[in-house]
Amino acid sequence: MSMFNILGVSGSAVSAQAQRLNVVASNLANADAVAGPDGKAYKARQVLFQTLPGNDPGTAGVKVRHISESDAPARRTFEPNHPSADAEGYVTHSNVNPVEEMVNMISASRSYQNNVEVMNTAKSLMLKTIQMGQ
Amino acid sequence: MLEQLNARLDTLSSSLQLRSARQQVLASNIANVDTPGYVARDIDFGAALENALTGKVRRPLEQTNVRHLTVTSTDGLIGNPLAYTVQTQPSLDGNSVDLDQQRANFTDNAIRYESTLRFINGHVKTMLSAITGQ
Numbered sequence: 001m002s003m004f005n006i007l008g009v010s011g012s013a014v015s016a017q018a019q020r021l022n023v024v025a026s027n028l029a030n031a032d033a034v035a036g037p038d039g040k041a042y043k044a045r046q047v048l049f050q051t052l053p054g055n056d057p058g059t060a061g062v063k064v065r066h067i068s069e070s071d072a073p074a075r076r077t078f079e080p081n082h083p084s085a086d087a088e089g090y091v092t093h094s095n096v097n098p099v100e101e102m103v104n105m106i107s108a109s110r111s112y113q114n115n116v117e118v119m120n121t122a123k124s125l126m127l128k129t130i131q132m133g134q
Numbered sequence: 135m136l137e138q139l140n141a142r143l144d145t146l147s148s149s150l151q152l153r154s155a156r157q158q159v160l161a162s163n164i165a166n167v168d169t170p171g172y173v174a175r176d177i178d179f180g181a182a183l184e185n186a187l188t189g190k191v192r193r194p195l196e197q198t199n200v201r202h203l204t205v206t207s208t209d210g211l212i213g214n215p216l217a218y219t220v221q222t223q224p225s226l227d228g229n230s231v232d233l234d235q236q237r238a239n240f241t242d243n244a245i246r247y248e249s250t251l252r253f254i255n256g257h258v259k260t261m262l263s264a265i266t267g268q
Binding site: 002003005006009010012013017020048049050051054056057058059060061062107108111114115118121122125128129132133134 | 164166167171251
């Protein structure tokens with residue numbers, strides 16, 4: 001029954017968006033993290049979505065193909081008294097851009113809501129279909 | 135006599151199946167709103183229903199005897215050629231889903247699905263009152 005496929009399609013999208021939200025949460029949590037002794041700071045991560053073809057023509061779910069790390073240069077501040085400062089007195093922070101992450105979060109949450117809405121509609125249509133002829 | 139009763143139900147059931155297939159395609163579009171390179175698709179409902187009703191995509195059972203029942207399979211109903219939607223706002227990642235349009239189409243299709251269901255229910259009630267003869 002093809003209506004059930006909608007739950008699969010939207011379910012895959014909801015789970016992909018949830019993973020995106022997870023990554024955003026991790027980025028925001030590490031926004032102020034400074035580099036450890038090895039000099040490597042946290043790098044912002046981003047999910048990459050990919051279409052997951054379904055059984056029927058025209059149906060396609062979505063999955064997270066890859067989680068990439070940002071190559072943006074790390075933020076460095078001059079704080080000679082900071083315990084993590086290097087020999088020149090600079091502290092290396094993560095390269096997370098909080099504004100970008102907030103926008104990403106809003107976008108992910110809207111997409112999540114949209115797909116939940118789609119599932120609700122499909123569910124109510126199916127419930128009405130099984131009452132057909134009564 | 136029975137054929138007359140069934141003919142209308144046939145049209146309605148084809149319509150219902152097509153609506154369900156379209157709902158699935160629209161759900162896929164909404165699910166892939168953030169997937170790079172995804173191309174939005176849709177079903178031309180009018181043309182698809184005409185194909186289904188005129189038997190263009192139906193594969194009737196082979197009849198080797200005139201007394202065989204005429205049974206048509208609705209299997210190929212979804213095999214109608216899917217079309218690509220017109221891109222309203224070009225995006226850098228090659229995604230052609232217009233979310234507002236898709237949401238509107240999804241709601242529109244859901245309402246039409248439900249109205250088709252009501253037509254079927256009404257038809258069933260009519261037939262029931264006809265065969266009870268009261």
